[in-house]
Amino acid sequence: MTTTRTLRAAALAGAAALLLAGCASGNPLEEPTDGSGSGEMMSDTIVVGSQAYYSNEIIAEIYAQALENAGFDVERQFNIGQRDAYIPALESGEVTLFPEYSGNLLQYFDPETTARTADEVYAALPDALPEGLVVLDQSSATDQDSYTVTSAFADQYSLVSIADLANVTEPLTLGGPPELAERPYGPTGLADVYGIDVGFSATGDTTFEDLEAGTINLANIYTADPRIQTAGLVVLEDPEGLFLASNVVPVVNADVADEIADVINAVSAALTPEGLVALNVQSTVDEMSPADIASQWLQENGLS
């Protein structure tokens, strides 16, 4: 039958085309280089990168706009991904400036580190980082694990730091991701370092909702979470360094560090913990774009 033969021929041709396409080498996801790519870096084009995390992208956009206001040429490469994806780009010089988090960055290069407080971590970073990468001044803003309570609970027992939890007369239940039960800063850490006994409830993704509903009274929440502002939560201070401190810190290619240090250090000095939470609220609640959030913040802080 002609139709069967035609169909068979067409199917064979299709299969052959697919096979041949598979033989093509080359990464389809690679961006086309046009001479101004990785090999020749123009001396005053700063390439700013960011993680695939909305909060990190806002900080990166602030860096980018601050540099542009100071007269630099800036190229943005946002939403690159996890450290496995962007650290190689930083090391190779493809990306020259990146907003990072000191504690997590230190643990990436030195998993056995015993540094815990913000100053210890910042002091340990230069040795841990590979050749060619340096850090500028760290900000007071943080994005790290914390123990958080509702403002009503904090008022009831006058809670300011984790140590004050000893004042609490009712049973304490800690909520967080399932692996928190086994982490050194989990219930065992609370008992060892602060002498506080807590029960554990693996609330996972509903940790915030559980805290509001009262099924837990102590929650493991990230310090840059916008709900800290919108729900009026109180982050308990950690004087004994139970948690790995993770302040916002710019990671820079050593070649350009001196040129941009003044601009970026001014940004880091102006960024506060409450300020970072407020930026995140503008993104999640007001749904402003990173560009608008950044330009507004720079104006408010006299840096534009």
Place this chain on the structure above:
Amino acid sequence: MNLLIDAWLWIIAPEQWTGNYALPTLLLQQIGFTFAAVGIATVIAVPAGWAIGHTGKGREIAVAISGAARAIPSFGLLILLVLVLGVTRRPEAALVTFVLLAIPSLLAGAYTGLQAIDRATIDAARAVGMTRWQVLWRVEVPLGLPLLVGGLRTATLQVVATVTIAAYVNLGGLGWPIIQGIPLGRFDQVLAGAVLVAALALVLDGLLALAQRAAVPRGLRAAPRSAPQADREPTFDKPRQTPDALATRSSS
């Protein structure tokens, strides 16, 4: 092979047998959710399936609903219900998810059990003067029991495996070692959890297979050719006509 040995060592380690997340507790939670969900689904689906099988009406609706229900992603539905109903109603959210998962197989089992019965038997029952209710309870339900138990078996198997996701919303169960073990990178723990779920599923399946054989009415066990096939998977087939019935009809 090493990982299997590590998993076994994890299971028998004393830490796993004490505390809030002890293995016996997790096992009871897994079984509890399974039985509750299958029980509720039975109450809903089996009378409906019997009604459809007995009257022959509503088959298309039953097929459509069951098909759609099978396509629901249980994990997504569980998270959605927990967020909608609130974190204080997590057990209810989980039960709804598992009941929806169990209904299609039970509905199919109840329906096909009745539909697979030889029409001649039903005619004979009417001929000796049984009322419709007597036909249903004394003839159709006993004859349809093996396929119903087959549907129960499928539903139980699906639910016991899916209850593993209850651990994601802090309801315990044998999914707990898996949910905790992955972020910690403890793959002996993850494998142990998976093996325990699989073992529980096999045990329940074995027990229900025995129940399925026991459900064949005594009178039919002596005549294996006309007995409903005890191990057949229930599906929504068209009513089956025996060759004898067809021959009688065409020659009259």
